[in-house]
Amino acid sequence: xxxxxxxxxxxxxxxxxxxxxxxxxxxxxxxxxxxxxxxxxxxxxxxxxxxxxxxxxxxxxxxxxxxxxxxxxxxxxxxxxxxxxxxxxxxxxxxxxxxxxxxxxxxxxxxxxxxxxxxxxxxxxxxxxxxxxxxxxxxxxxxxxxxxxxxxxxxxxxxxxxxxxxxxxxxxxxxxxxxxxxxxxxxxxxxxxxxxxxxxxxxxxxxxxxxxxxxxxxxxxxxxxxxxxxxxxxxxxxxxxxxxxxxxxxxxxxxxxxxxxxxxxxxxxxxxxxxxxxxxxxxxxxxxxxxxxxxxxxxxxxxxxxxxxxxxxxxxxxxxxxxxxxxxxxxxxxxxxxxxxxxxxxxxxxxxxxxxxxxxxxxxxxxxxxxxxxxxxxxxxxxxxxxxxxxxxxxxxxxxxxxxxxxxxxxxxxxxxxxxxxxxxxxxxxxxxx
Amino acid sequence: xxxxxxxxxxxxxxxxxxxxxxxxxxxxxxxxxxxxxxxxxxxxxxxxxxxxxxxxxxxxxxxxxxxxxxxxxxxxxxxxxxxxxxxxxxxxxxxxxxxxxxxxxxxxxxxxxxxxxx
Numbered sequence: 001x002x003x004x005x006x007x008x009x010x011x012x013x014x015x016x017x018x019x020x021x022x023x024x025x026x027x028x029x030x031x032x033x034x035x036x037x038x039x040x041x042x043x044x045x046x047x048x049x050x051x052x053x054x055x056x057x058x059x060x061x062x063x064x065x066x067x068x069x070x071x072x073x074x075x076x077x078x079x080x081x082x083x084x085x086x087x088x089x090x091x092x093x094x095x096x097x098x099x100x101x102x103x104x105x106x107x108x109x110x111x112x113x114x115x116x117x118x119x120x121x122x123x124x125x126x127x128x129x130x131x132x133x134x135x136x137x138x139x140x141x142x143x144x145x146x147x148x149x150x151x152x153x154x155x156x157x158x159x160x161x162x163x164x165x166x167x168x169x170x171x172x173x174x175x176x177x178x179x180x181x182x183x184x185x186x187x188x189x190x191x192x193x194x195x196x197x198x199x200x201x202x203x204x205x206x207x208x209x210x211x212x213x214x215x216x217x218x219x220x221x222x223x224x225x226x227x228x229x230x231x232x233x234x235x236x237x238x239x240x241x242x243x244x245x246x247x248x249x250x251x252x253x254x255x256x257x258x259x260x261x262x263x264x265x266x267x268x269x270x271x272x273x274x275x276x277x278x279x280x281x282x283x284x285x286x287x288x289x290x291x292x293x294x295x296x297x298x299x300x301x302x303x304x305x306x307x308x309x310x311x312x313x314x315x316x317x318x319x320x321x322x323x324x325x326x327x328x329x330x331x332x333x334x335x336x337x338x339x340x341x342x343x344x345x346x347x348x349x350x351x352x353x354x355x356x357x358x359x360x361x362x363x364x365x366x367x368x369x370x371x372x373x374x375x376x377x378x379x380x381x382x383x384x385x386x387x388x389x390x391x392x393x394x395x396x397x398x399x400x401x402x403x404x405x406x407x408x409x410x411x412x413x414x415x416x417x418x419x420x421x422x423x424x425x426x427x428x429x430x431x432x433x434x
Numbered sequence: 435x436x437x438x439x440x441x442x443x444x445x446x447x448x449x450x451x452x453x454x455x456x457x458x459x460x461x462x463x464x465x466x467x468x469x470x471x472x473x474x475x476x477x478x479x480x481x482x483x484x485x486x487x488x489x490x491x492x493x494x495x496x497x498x499x500x501x502x503x504x505x506x507x508x509x510x511x512x513x514x515x516x517x518x519x520x521x522x523x524x525x526x527x528x529x530x531x532x533x534x535x536x537x538x539x540x541x542x543x544x545x546x547x548x549x550x551x552x
Binding site for chain 1: 448468479
């Protein structure tokens with residue numbers, strides 16, 4: 001083998017191959033989320049909702065490469081990492097410490113996590129938040145909230161050092177997005193028609209398709225979080241099949257009991273809830289307990305959705321219920337059911353190690369509090385500089401036309417081509433003929 | 435007996451419905467239509483193609499009422515649909531020659547009066 005093609009010492013080609021695929025799978029989750037979210041909003045906000053996810057890919061990738069990755073994964077500071085990897089400095093083909101994959105792959109894999117987490121938060125503010133301020137929010141949030149929480153959980157921060165287990169992102173991704181979403185909904189405020197009109201999902205097929213693609217991508221998300229093709233990854237991969245299936249079954253039952261019908265949008269939600277619940281626990285619990293986790297995780301998330309819609313909090317797409325609640329549940333579940341025989345790392349309370357439960361409780365308190373407070377303050381500050389909300393009139397017109405000058409379902413009837421000679425001149429209003 | 439046609443903004447349709455119910459006007463049909471009423475044209479761009487959207491989405495209410503309900507219907511449409519901006523829509527009142535309730539064969543005023551009302 002020539003020197004050019006030989007892997008750098010310490011790099012495993014099999015692990016690297018899988019991680020390259022896993023990274024692509026996780027990146028796909030963000031457009032999948034866009035589809036899921038777009039189906040849940042009214043048709044006049046389809047594009048804007050999807051575009052917030054696309055914007056997350058754009059903005060969070062840049063901030064992650066600039067400083068986010070470094071703050072999360074450089075050094076073992078308690079609260080944040082250092083700046084030695086800022087602007088990808090030193091991120092090359094050498095293996096990331098503690099893994100057998102090049103740091104470049106590790107960086108890209110982690111970037112896709114930052115991206116989808118930013119996109120998740122948008123679910124709280126769709127249909128009324130202006131696009132410009134969202135871009136600013138996405139950039140700052142990815143650094144100030146996501147990178148910090150990622151450092152706590154994965155980068156050698158205080159939670160990880162203290163022994164908290166989080167396999168694939170229950171802390172930064174799920175609790176980080178869920179409790180930030182609650183703060184965002186409170187700062188931005190409810191949609192003008194919220195609680196006065198039925199604001200219905202405009203395309204349930206998008207929602208199901210989006211959820212299905214999210215589940216597909218989640219195999220890379222959880223299965224890649226062992227950074228190898230080793231046992232933890234294999235366990236997490238299979239648990240990613242088992243847990244959401246059990247959540248689905250229980251969700252069907254809850255739907256039947258409450259409304260006598262199994263709903264499609266409920267099923268799509270259940271898939272996400274199950275995937276979220278197994279995210280922190282994937283490589284730490286046995287398949288049997290993973291199935292129990294899926295079944296039980298349905299209950300608190302279902303309850304939060306039922307409760308939330310009766311409040312004035314317009315956390316529009318239930319990020320708190322699906323991600324915050326299920327993520328928190330999964331984090332705590334590890335504290336009871338982790339098993340050295342399966343994970344080689346630590347036991348939970350059930351296997352005689354009560355300390356693990358305490359480590360999990362600590363994360364379940366610290367991450368939500370930090371995410372909520374930091375997001376609340378950040379949005380208040382941005383709002384002082386640029387208004388977060390569109391006007392009531394713009395909200396009525398729909399964010400697609402107002403923010404993007406496009407519509408998702410344009411017929412083309414009555415559309416008049418503006419020739420380039422007109423210089424794209426904006427036509428003036430015709431006097432009302434009344 | 436008149437046919438009242440109201441063409442309103444889609445985003446006001448729910449308010450119009452509420453106003454009609456308050457006025458005890460309970461029989462009507464609606465349809466989605468496109469039209470132009472002198473409002474500012476929207477300019478949209480699709481990958482370099484810039485177009486003026488000449489037609490706006492509207493919702494068209496058709497309400498067949500007996501004479502005493504004509505004014506309440508008009509009032510309800512105005513109340514629910516008015517925002518004060520160009521593009522709020524129009525109301526047309528047309529004479530109605532005949533009306534038949536299919537289920538019973540009731541004709542005219544009987545047919546446009548909700549069951550249990552007359």
